[in-house]
Amino acid sequence: xxxxxxxxxxxxFGGDDLRNFSHRTRARQLGYEPEEHLGKPVIGxxxxxxxxxxxxxxLRERAEQVKxxxxxxxGFPLEFPxxxxxxxxxxxxxxxxxxxxxxxxxxxxxSYPVDGAVLMGGCDKTTPALLMGAASAGLPSIFVPAGPMxxxxxxxxxxxxxxDMWKYWDERRAxxxxxxxxxxxxxxxxxxxxxxxxxxxxxxxxxxxEVLGLTLPGAASIPAVDSAHHRMAAASGARIVGMVWExxxxxxxxxxxxxxxxxxxxxxxxxSTNAVIHLIAMAGRSGISLSLKxxxxxxxxxxxxxNIRPGGDWLxxxxxxxxxxxxxxxxxxDLLHLDRITVTGQPLADxxxxxxxxxxxxxxxxxxxVASEGGVAVLHGNLAPGxxxxxxxxxxxxxxxxxxxxVVFDNYKDLxxxxxxxxxxxxxxxxxxxxxSGPLGGPGMPEYGMLPIPAHLLEQGVRDxxxxxxxxxxxxxxxxxxxxxxxxxxxxxxxALVRDGDLITLDVPSRTLQLQVEDxxxxxxxxxxxxPAPRFERGYGALYAEHITQADEGCDFDFLARAxxxxxxxxx
Numbered sequence: 001x002x003x004x005x006x007x008x009x010x011x012x013f014g015g016d017d018l019r020n021f022s023h024r025t026r027a028r029q030l031g032y033e034p035e036e037h038l039g040k041p042v043i044g045x046x047x048x049x050x051x052x053x054x055x056x057x058x059l060r061e062r063a064e065q066v067k068x069x070x071x072x073x074x075g076f077p078l079e080f081p082x083x084x085x086x087x088x089x090x091x092x093x094x095x096x097x098x099x100x101x102x103x104x105x106x107x108x109x110x111s112y113p114v115d116g117a118v119l120m121g122g123c124d125k126t127t128p129a130l131l132m133g134a135a136s137a138g139l140p141s142i143f144v145p146a147g148p149m150x151x152x153x154x155x156x157x158x159x160x161x162x163x164d165m166w167k168y169w170d171e172r173r174a175x176x177x178x179x180x181x182x183x184x185x186x187x188x189x190x191x192x193x194x195x196x197x198x199x200x201x202x203x204x205x206x207x208x209x210e211v212l213g214l215t216l217p218g219a220a221s222i223p224a225v226d227s228a229h230h231r232m233a234a235a236s237g238a239r240i241v242g243m244v245w246e247x248x249x250x251x252x253x254x255x256x257x258x259x260x261x262x263x264x265x266x267x268x269x270x271x272s273t274n275a276v277i278h279l280i281a282m283a284g285r286s287g288i289s290l291s292l293k294x295x296x297x298x299x300x301x302x303x304x305x306x307n308i309r310p311g312g313d314w315l316x317x318x319x320x321x322x323x324x325x326x327x328x329x330x331x332x333x334d335l336l337h338l339d340r341i342t343v344t345g346q347p348l349a350d351x352x353x354x355x356x357x358x359x360x361x362x363x364x365x366x367x368x369x370v371a372s373e374g375g376v377a378v379l380h381g382n383l384a385p386g387x388x389x390x391x392x393x394x395x396x397x398x399x400x401x402x403x404x405x406x407v408v409f410d411n412y413k414d415l416x417x418x419x420x421x422x423x424x425x426x427x428x429x430x431x432x433x434x435x436x437s438g439p440l441g442g443p444g445m446p447e448y449g450m451l452p453i454p455a456h457l458l459e460q461g462v463r464d465x466x467x468x469x470x471x472x473x474x475x476x477x478x479x480x481x482x483x484x485x486x487x488x489x490x491x492x493x494x495x496a497l498v499r500d501g502d503l504i505t506l507d508v509p510s511r512t513l514q515l516q517v518e519d520x521x522x523x524x525x526x527x528x529x530x531x532p533a534p535r536f537e538r539g540y541g542a543l544y545a546e547h548i549t550q551a552d553e554g555c556d557f558d559f560l561a562r563a564x565x566x567x568x569x570x571x572x
Contacts, residue, residue, distance in 0.1 A: 001245050004039035008139075011571035012113035013038050019572045023113070037076040041244035043237070044114035045070075045077055046105060046130060048121045050084035055123035055202065056146055058193035058224055062233040066118050066144060069237025075116075075244070077237065080108055085125040087202075087474075095472065096444025098125040098132075099548075099557050100540060102285075105133025111569055114139065116244040118236060122146025122195045124475070127205040128278035131214065134250055135285040136560065140243040141250045142343045143214045144236045145206035147224035148316035149194030154185055160198040161190045162476040163310040166450060174458035194224030197316040199308040200475030204271035205278060210325050211265040213253045213342030217351035221324035223317050239343060248345055254286045257337035261348075263295055264335050267302045267374030268328060270311035272475025273389045273483055276376065277445075281554030284561040292378045292387040292552055296511065299374030304393055305331055305364045310478040311393040312370055314362045322362035326355035331366055379482065381513040382522075383468070383494050383504065386486030386552045392508050394478035396464040400508040402480070403516070404431040404466060405501050411436035412448045412471075420455045428457060431466045431504045435495045436532075438470035438488025439548045439555050443535050449473030449483040466506050468513070470495055470551070482506060482513060484551040490532055491550075497525040 005014060012023045013034070024034055045066055049059035063079050070077040083101045085094035109117055117137075119130040122145045134141040152159030168185050171177045195202035206220040216236055222229045242248075259279060266275045276295055283290040305328055308314050314322075329336065330352050338349035357363045364370055375393040392400055407430050409415040415434055418424065426432070432451045439445045448471040453462055467481045470488035487493035494515060498504070503516035515522075536542040547557040554561065 002247055007039070007041060007244070008115045009037070009042040009113040010039070015572065017572055041075040041115040041241050042113055043070045043075045043077045043116050043118060043240050043244070044109060044112065045079040045118045046082045046108065046120060047079055048082055048084045048123070048126045048130070050086070052089050053084045053086040053123060054088065054190065054193070055086070055195040056084060056121070059120050059146060062144065062229070063120065065230050065233040066120070066237035069234035070241055073238040073241035075241035078114070082108065085123060085129065087124045092442060093444040093446035094125045095446070095555070096544065098129045099544070099560065101126065101129035102132040102136070102560070105130050106136040109134065109137035109139055110566065113571065116140040116240045117142075118240050119143045120146070122202055122206055124201040124205065124274065127202070127209055128282055131209060132282050132285045132556070135254060135282065138249055138251055140240060140248050141214065142216075142236050142240045142243065143209045144233055145209065145215060145220045147194050147222050147226070147229050148197040148203055149190060149224055150192040151197055151315045151317050152189045152191060154188040158315065159185070159189050160309040160315050160476070161196045162200070162474060163198045163478065165189055166477055170453065170458055170463065173452070173455050192225050196476050198310055198476045199269055199271055199306060199316070201272040201274040202475070203316050204266055204269060204275045204475055207269055207271070207325050208262045208266055208275060208279065211329065212258045212262050213340065213348060214250070215343065217344065218324050218326050221316060221320040223320060242345070243343060246345060248341075248343065251286070253341060253343060255340065256288050257340045259283045259286070259288055259290055260298070261336050263298045264302050264332060265325070265329065267295070267299050267376060268304060268332055269306040270304045270308065270370060270375035270393050273376055273391050274472055274475055276389055277472070277484065277551055277555050281556040281561070284554055284556055287563060292389070295376060296378035299376060299378070302335060302374045303366060303369035304371040304375045305366070305369055307362055307364055307370050310476060311375055311391065318359070318362050322359035323355060323357040326352055327357040328363050330355035331357065331363065377508050377511060379508070379511050379513040381515075383498070383513045383515040384485045385494065386550060388482050388485045388513055390480070390482050390508060391478070395480035399464060399466050399480035400506070402466050403503055403505040404429040406431050406433045406498050406504050408433045408435070408498055408500050411441070412446070415448070415451060419452055422456060426454050426457065428462045428465060431468060431506075433495070433498050433504070434467070434469035434471060435489035435498070438485075438490055439550060440545060441470065441488055441490030441532070443541065443544070445472050445551065445555060447472050447474045447477070449481050450477040450479055451481070468504065480506070486550045486552040488550065492526070492529060492531065494522070496529055497522055
């Protein structure tokens with residue numbers, strides 16, 4: 001246990017020199033007496049609330065509940081507003097700014113008199129960004145997930161955001177619903193604070209944070225507006241104070257076993273393909289090497305047990321009442337490392353001691369899984385030498401072994417302009433290819449990977465096709481979409497060499513993605529390929545372009561992912 005004089009914040013407030021005098025003076029300027037903070041753990045609450053992020057609209061209130069817990073446990077809370085990454089509004093994609101929030105998190109925790117951190121997020125990129133930054137900073141840290149929104153409703157039908165957004169937009173394009181129905185859907189799809197209530201990227205990554213051991217047990221699946229969410233926030237505030245006294249740093253929680261368990265859990269959830277990129281990046285910040293191979297190996301022995309859209313039938317609210325993540329983990333205990341420590345200070349096994357499943361259709365037993373192996377497959381071949389991924393449990397099974405002619409789009413603008421052009425001759429057997437949408441080409445690897453199906457095929461009832469890109473797709477999306485093709489086309493990856501009419505073979509059972517073109521012809525095409533001009537001439541975009549890694553490496557900045565320590569600041 002630490003003594004008060006061992007606290008990091010004591011270097012700012014507890015000494016007897018000019019700078020300490022100055023720090024105490026300014027604390028009084030803020031309205032705080034020394035006895036309120038001196039000798040007590042100072043807790044930084046990093047809050048991603050903003051007026052433009054609907055997933056986090058309740059986090060201003062939750063921060064007050066976190067503070068209540070900190071005060072009650074004898075700590076001193078300080079709230080820091082940090083960048084808000086709104087999946088809905090930030091363009092071209094919040095993925096472009098994930099590393100910026102990670103940098104902000106790390107440097108705030110490093111540069112201020114903070115002994116521990118409460119990280120408040122949930123919308124897709126905020127979770128990995130906050131955890132990446134905290135892992136690099138190395139302080140005791142606990143995560144408070146924003147929680148899923150309530151289920152949607154429309155004319156007696158339960159809606160899942162944004163899975164049903166994609167579904168009904170296709171129905172609109174096919175002429176099967178009109179303006180009135182669309183307006184009603186706009187009112188019913190997202191009707192409370194909280195992130196998407198399907199097993200999209202948000203629920204996948206907050207669940208990953210929980211199994212990594214960085215939340216209180218059961219925290220990830222609590223609906224955002226449930227009173228249990230208020231209590232969880234306050235309990236998290238209290239717990240971080242204990243973690244500081246115990247010197248339970250984030251590095252003591254995040255080891256190789258934790259990341260292996262996170263992969264296992266993501267796959268058993270049928271989680272978002274985006275988790276592959278984020279977990280690789282997060283592990284890199286912990287000094288642990290993860291690769292696509294790790295995901296594929298674990299996927300072959302982990303069944304999908306969470307029957308949640310888009311790969312299943314239910315929503316996160318149902319998952320919570322069925323037992324939440326502890327319930328699911330209780331059915332995977334032989335695949336988990338139960339002796340590793342979590343933020344509770346106790347082994348993971350203790351968090352699952354009272355776990356129960358109350359609905360065997362929402363959280364399936366092992367002898368009746370949604371799928372016999374994990375919901376994400378890793379592909380390799382001459383079209384993806386660095387790998388690609390597909391969420392095959394959310395695809396038409398008939399398309400998982402398919403060969404068809406390519407129809408190529410050079411970028412998303414080109415796709416939007418031409419996708420419905422009958423002159424392209426697109427059929428249900430065609431393979432739609434989108435390039436120019438990777439980490440550099442996007443820029444930021446936007447969620448363009450669920451390429452729209454041409455309107456004339458929608459009118460014929462076609463609802464899935466093989467689609468290939470170096471982009472990502474929303475975790476709420478579905479379909480036979482091959483994503484994260486690496487290396488991306490923008491740096492000369494094989495996707496840059498595909499031409500209309502080339503035959504492409506997708507074979508998920510054999511984990512291959514092959515362009516049926518002779519090597520000699522590909523070399524001729526490569527010789528005539530010219531690298532695109534840089535997109536950014538200055539600013540953050542130029543920094544991003546100079547240092548971003550490819551999808552199979554986590555899309556982190558190379559100077560952040562590498563090993564090495566930074567000195568603690570001199571508070572004097």
